[in-house]
Amino acid sequence: MPDVTIAVDANGADLGPAEVAAGAITAAATGIRVVLFGPAEAMAGARGVPGIEIVDAPVSIAKAPDPASAVRSTPEASIVQAARAVGAGEADALVSGGSTGTALAAALFNVKRDRGIHRPALAVPLPVPGQSVTFLDVGANAEVRPEHLVQFAFMGAGLASAVLGVADPRVALLSIGEEAVKGNQLVREAHALLLERAAGGGLNFVGNVEGNDLTGGPADVIVADGFSGNVALKTIEGTSQAVLSAVRAAALSSPRAKLGGLLLRGALQAFRDQIDPEASGGAYLLGLRRLGVVPHGRFTRRGFSQAIVLAARGVDQDVVGRTHRALEDAGALRGAPSDAAPSVSTP
């Protein structure tokens, strides 16, 4: 991908800016141009590496308790500078090493929401084996209205068809029962709106799914509010790790089991790789004028490299344009001009 430039905020990662810079070096080796915003000193290892530009931006607001006001009051912060570069078209996409809330606030102010979009959403491929399920919102919006969920449905379907090549993706709503009457008020109202959309032919809505369907259900795209979506995603990650730890413990419980574990190790590694969150690179931040990618703050260089590659791939495949057109074709963009005042939610 020779013509893609990714702006990367190196502040906020658990392992520090040097780890993010190390990931950038790997990504740059594939031909992606990377602009690193962070403390230049800490990222000295990336200095002079072909394809990498370093902008000295030591100020971090990654841990600010109120992201929106921190973004407003700290124009020199690394995430703000990175988002500004994307907003100005100097870079094609944003990758944030810091908190989701700060990245979201900086992006809303500087990259801006795409025309007709209520709220940006975080979309991930679920870290489950043998599946290709797109799950959103996993944390951009702790509080949403039913019409937001409807737009998330189209955004997820657009992503699944544009990027993953899923034709006519089956879209489901996360609830606590399959019947339309199940769930809280938000979900029941969204269900009714999605049924209308499906009747209009614009969306392949397959109804509600439950938590256990996330890891093997009948849907290509699953829509949730950012609170339950975030809880569910982290529950999947935690449970996978807990079960694998238990398998490991079982494989140490006797000489016989130890031998079994040794013989099985190679076959299990492929599975471990499949569910490794670092392998996916993080979540797409959809609904902005340009693409964002939010990796886990706890990623190593490998995960940050993957995040930069994910962002570049999304630019290359025009995720923003194709998602926008999917929403436009379905008439799912927000119409009312009175609706257009910018707002920032703090997840």
Add this chain to the structure above:
Amino acid sequence: MPDVTIAVDANGADLGPAEVAAGAITAAATGIRVVLFGPAEAMAGARGVPGIEIVDAPVSIAKAPDPASAVRSTPEASIVQAARAVGAGEADALVSGGSTGTALAAALFNVKRDRGIHRPALAVPLPVPGQSVTFLDVGANAEVRPEHLVQFAFMGAGLASAVLGVADPRVALLSIGEEAVKGNQLVREAHALLLERAAGGGLNFVGNVEGNDLTGGPADVIVADGFSGNVALKTIEGTSQAVLSAVRAAALSSPRAKLGGLLLRGALQAFRDQIDPEASGGAYLLGLRRLGVVPHGRFTRRGFSQAIVLAARGVDQDVVGRTHRALEDAGALRGAPSDAAPSVSTP
């Protein structure tokens, strides 16, 4: 437990009333008295078994779309008769084979809420290895207010200390970030209320936990609204099964792996048993004048037997009385008499 009588609704289980009756036979063999409500013909296998009484109640409302109105209009339904027997003191606890919504509605009308309780809640021991985490609400209330979550905290703490023997249980709130400002409005308000309680010394509130903490976190009791709680519980169950299936698939992928799987099988079985939802018997329905237990509708006879044993154990350990006293001691019972009108929520 010679002096405990459990009323069991045999209608609504996926495998039918005969399977529930088979579970009752196993439970009755331990000395528990069981009254089975359901179609007598289908439960003929339990006829004449010592300790088992059969009440012919063929009418089922387990699949009724509106549980509250079905309960009101169908006094002859098996779940209504079973709940009535518990309300009248003819049985000590209720076990329902049908839908949670119907069991909850029948119990609210016929067993009635315990004095001072806002809302009943469903509490489960989390099916994770090596842990003893009580999680509630897992589906009784799709919509709650902050003060309901506070009461759930005390109910969970009461259960954990009374039944599981956890001294001064650490209580956490499920959210999407550890900081008090994270989460949706409901969780932020509940967090503030719980901090007040903790400051008063009545509750060991340890703050927010995230989805990944459910399977290995720093809490003995985790509180959630019934929507996210249900999503999280089912996500844990689905993910555990998906990971175990993947391990099984890995163990079939080559002759070497096959041998490894064989050698490991015994050690893994213990773990499988630990996370098997049937082994736990289901969820306690807390907050009523007498105890309820809600097993999964998909349980086999083994799970229903466990559910009956769980109910009897809860009666024997006076879960209702001890939970009530824990709430009373903490001043967490609802005071205002104007608050006392009965209401039924349909999850």
